[in-house]
Amino acid sequence: MSDKPTMIEFRDVHKYYGDYHALRGINGQIRAGEFFSLLGPSGCGKTTLLRTIAGFEGIDSGAVLIDGKDMARVPANERPTNMVFQSYAIFPHMSVGENVGFGLRRDPRSKAEKAKAVEEALEMVGLKGYGGRAAHALSGGQRQRVALARALILKPKVLLLDEPLSALDKKMREHMQVELIKLQRQVGITFVLVTHDQEEALVMSDRIAVMFEGEIAQLADPETLYRRPNSKKVAEFIGTMNFIPAQVISETGGQIEIEAKGLGRATLPADQCPAGRGDAPMVGLRPETLTLLYPGQTATDRSVDGVIDEVIYFGDMTYYDVYLGGTDVEVRLSMRNTPGRPILEVGSKVDVAWSPSALVLFR
Amino acid sequence: MIATILGIFGARASTRYSFPGKGGLIGLIMLPLVLPEIIVALSLLVVLLAIAVPLSLYTVILGHVLITTPFAVAILSSAFQSLDKSLEEAAYDLGEGPVSTFRLIILPLVAPGIISSLLICFTISLDEFIIAYFLAGADTVLSSYIYSQFRFPAKVPAMLALGTILVLVSIVLLSIAEFFRRRGIAKTGGKDTGGFL
Numbered sequence: 001m002s003d004k005p006t007m008i009e010f011r012d013v014h015k016y017y018g019d020y021h022a023l024r025g026i027n028g029q030i031r032a033g034e035f036f037s038l039l040g041p042s043g044c045g046k047t048t049l050l051r052t053i054a055g056f057e058g059i060d061s062g063a064v065l066i067d068g069k070d071m072a073r074v075p076a077n078e079r080p081t082n083m084v085f086q087s088y089a090i091f092p093h094m095s096v097g098e099n100v101g102f103g104l105r106r107d108p109r110s111k112a113e114k115a116k117a118v119e120e121a122l123e124m125v126g127l128k129g130y131g132g133r134a135a136h137a138l139s140g141g142q143r144q145r146v147a148l149a150r151a152l153i154l155k156p157k158v159l160l161l162d163e164p165l166s167a168l169d170k171k172m173r174e175h176m177q178v179e180l181i182k183l184q185r186q187v188g189i190t191f192v193l194v195t196h197d198q199e200e201a202l203v204m205s206d207r208i209a210v211m212f213e214g215e216i217a218q219l220a221d222p223e224t225l226y227r228r229p230n231s232k233k234v235a236e237f238i239g240t241m242n243f244i245p246a247q248v249i250s251e252t253g254g255q256i257e258i259e260a261k262g263l264g265r266a267t268l269p270a271d272q273c274p275a276g277r278g279d280a281p282m283v284g285l286r287p288e289t290l291t292l293l294y295p296g297q298t299a300t301d302r303s304v305d306g307v308i309d310e311v312i313y314f315g316d317m318t319y320y321d322v323y324l325g326g327t328d329v330e331v332r333l334s335m336r337n338t339p340g341r342p343i344l345e346v347g348s349k350v351d352v353a354w355s356p357s358a359l360v361l362f363r
Numbered sequence: 364m365i366a367t368i369l370g371i372f373g374a375r376a377s378t379r380y381s382f383p384g385k386g387g388l389i390g391l392i393m394l395p396l397v398l399p400e401i402i403v404a405l406s407l408l409v410v411l412l413a414i415a416v417p418l419s420l421y422t423v424i425l426g427h428v429l430i431t432t433p434f435a436v437a438i439l440s441s442a443f444q445s446l447d448k449s450l451e452e453a454a455y456d457l458g459e460g461p462v463s464t465f466r467l468i469i470l471p472l473v474a475p476g477i478i479s480s481l482l483i484c485f486t487i488s489l490d491e492f493i494i495a496y497f498l499a500g501a502d503t504v505l506s507s508y509i510y511s512q513f514r515f516p517a518k519v520p521a522m523l524a525l526g527t528i529l530v531l532v533s534i535v536l537l538s539i540a541e542f543f544r545r546r547g548i549a550k551t552g553g554k555d556t557g558g559f560l
Contacts, residue, residue, distance in 0.1 A: 054452075054456060056452055056455075056456075075455075076452070076455050076456055077455050077456065077457075077458050077459060077460060078458075081456075082456055082457065083452075083453070083456050085449040085452070085453060086449070087447055087449050089447060089449040089450045089452065089453035091450060091453070091454075091468060092472070093471045093472055102454070102457050102459075103457035103458055105458075105459070105463075106458055150453075150457070151456075151457075154457065154458070
């Protein structure tokens with residue numbers, strides 16, 4: 001995958017809104033044909049960054065390159081990008097077909113060929129035969145499809161999606177996520193998605209850039225981001241993570257020995273210890289990396305005793321909050337509710353299996 | 364005469380769109396709305412006489428543009444504000460330049476606002492008396508003509524009939540204007556944020 005050529009490159013991009021420093025030195029590359037997400041809380045600059053790719057926002061310093069060309073002097077209408085807007089921006093005074101075919105106005109092809117292209121684009125998004133309908137009478141999901149067809153008909157090098165799913169209800173959103181992934185594989189165009197929904201980003205993306213306050217905090221594939229977040233902030237933003245106070249005992253040749261409260265000592269290789277930021281040392285571990293041991297089971301790696309403080313039943317899963325090893329350290333762990341596995345009660349004494357390989361050290 | 368006015372304020376109010384931040388300028392344009400008409404008429408008269416412009420239909424047109432522009436600006440700015448900015452960006456994104464974006468997207472969407480503003484301004488201008496009376500000079504304008512004819516008792520019934528027609532025409536035009544404004548809002552799917560009726 002890493003041998004794919006670069007489609008978009010950011011070189012130290014800075015952007016100010018008056019006194020406000022919206023983009024603070026963005027660097028990074030988006031590869032051709034990948035599904036890339038810009039993920040972050042609202043106000044982190046992700047939409048601004050997307051708009052600098054589209055050409056709707058200028059930048060104050062640095063450079064944005066698309067397919068190797070500096071875009072500084074290229075206006076939005078001449079860039080090889082098309083955008084799906086958060087509000088979809090369907091032209092309300094036109095029919096669905098006119099909306100989809102809007103970008104073909106300057107196309108030298110004949111009317112019949114253009115009509116065929118519109119029909120194909122509509123078919124691609126599952127709206128075959130909708131061409132004659134009035135655009136303002138469509139439902140949210142249909143508008144989104146029209147917006148997609150309208151952007152894809154020009155066969156752009158990059159498709160930009162600005163929170164395209166945020167206006168849909170949960171079921172529809174999950175359905176469209178899968179459809180978008182399929183569509184992206186089918187057309188092979190580079191997709192750049194802006195979202196604040198970490199689940200959406202994990203589900204859909206090949207790679208994700210997590211942004212906070214105008215900076216990219218981490219740029220990695222979903223699994224790395226989830227299993228090896230490079231900071232506490234990223235770890236907190238993506239999924240759930242337990243944080244346990246720890247001490248660094250020794251550092252020798254890339255191996256770091258730590259003592260975590262309630263868990264005891266463990267030796268971690270360097271890739272589980274991202275660069276320090278001067279914070280109090282903590283280890284993080286995801287709920288699903290901890291397992292309750294039922295009678296007769298033994299831990300494959302390490303185990304620690306605990307007391308159940310809270311039981312949260314979720315249907316397919318049960319979350320347990322457990323005090324570890326007689327300390328005040330409480331962790332949340334999740335257990336799949338397989339048949340024959342009883343739900344334990346609050347106050348039960350349990351053994352919790354864990355593995356040092358699931359730990360990440362933040363400091 | 365009135366048609367020229369309409370063209371002017373239509374274009375003028377539209378320019379508001381190019382500089383959205385100019386609060387002071389808008390305030391200035393809106394000023395005739397709150398000033399008593401007689402003051403506008405008198406001060407215009409004084410200024411025109413001072414710079415030795417002969418009074419004619421053109422000076423009436425000038426005065427009418429001055430008092431109808433606030434109405435046009437009010438109507439058109441609400442039409443422009445209800446326009447989603449991303450619609451323009453979408454057209455731009457799909458390869459259109461600023462001029463064709465204006466023609467293909469913005470103009471059709473604010474057309475109902477433009478029509479209703481034309482009709483309202485026409486009505487106001489038609490019924491306006493004070494400025495017409497002060498600035499017309501030797502030329503005749505409908506409203507001041509009616510006034511002058513009242514001196515002749517024989518003409519009174521005809522003038523009353525004309526007055527009735529004027530009232531009816533005004534009501535019909537205002538209704539049409541409001542109809543277009545509301546239809547425009549419904550078409551773009553926005554919320555009605557008040558009008559003149």
